[in-house]
Amino acid sequence: MKVNLISDTVTQPSAGMMDAMMSAKVGDDVFKEDPSVNALEEKVATMFGMEAALFFPSGTMTNQTAIKLHTQPGEQLICDKYAHVFNYEGGGVSFNSGVSCRLVDGHRGMMTAVQVESVINPxxxxxxxxxxxVCIENTTNKGGGACWDFKELERIKAVCEKHDLKYHLDGARLWNALVAKAETPKQYGTMFDTISVCLSKGLGCPVGSVLVGDKDTIHQALRIRKILGGGMRQSGFLAAAGIFALDEHVERLSEDHKKAVEIGSTLQELSFIKKVEPIETNIIIFEIDETHSSSHGFTEKLLRSDIHIISMGQGKLRMVTHMDYTDTMHSYLLERLRNL
Known part of the structure; x- marks a missing residue:
């Protein structure tokens, strides 16, 4: 039995999603004539109470577009040292926008308003x-799927307004945070200038992210998406998957969260596990006690049972639960962990 916990991007479209994709009405989205893409964009914008949205092929392109919208070459963005835009987007901040990152030493990928204000250059x-x-990531990938305190986000917003800074949310896994914290998209829509949300993480879509903002901003984003090569033609087949996922796959994220907590509890029972980060959503980050074993040795043992996880570097390992990780796989994993 193969168990793939490398990411929540390894899922296959469900039968219902495939039906929605195959029956989608499509057109040429480069000319904004794809009815399914237009419907997805309207749906996401309405969910967040924002004026407009734009469909992108990837979350990285979505974030990079937002950064380019809000900055000019030579300027600087502020983010946590764990931020995805700094660590995992190929240096796109500097390559695409000519912008530098001022890193903040936050906690599990989350910085405070006081920290943000302290690093703003005169x-x-x-x-x-x-x-x-200012760029925020919620949930924090490298921070172990941690969810921000909404009150702290409000305090950072006040700092941004005070210093005339734009405010972007990398919400690749925002759906997980909304479910875990019983929050609503509209709460976030009132907070940020732009928000990116991913459809291929957790929600089971094969491709796609969406950027939301006001009409003028999204109109500018359309030009930047073109420059970055993100214009797609009959992309309504993909948009239909996104519409289906938003209707059918959001609330079930709580199941992934429950399994993640159970995996974390099992790991904490093992003598050779040094540390397990607190688990709020679907990401488990943990460290091996190198005096007993090694990270490489641990992953190799799991591979012999056809269980696949990923290294985050610096001795940290990661598992991510998702909709294709079944109850049977879950029992199999827990049994193998206990028998290591």
Missing amino acids: PDFYHSPLSKL
């Missing part, structure tokens, strides 16, 4: 980059 001091944008 706007009249031309020797340093001009601070223009």
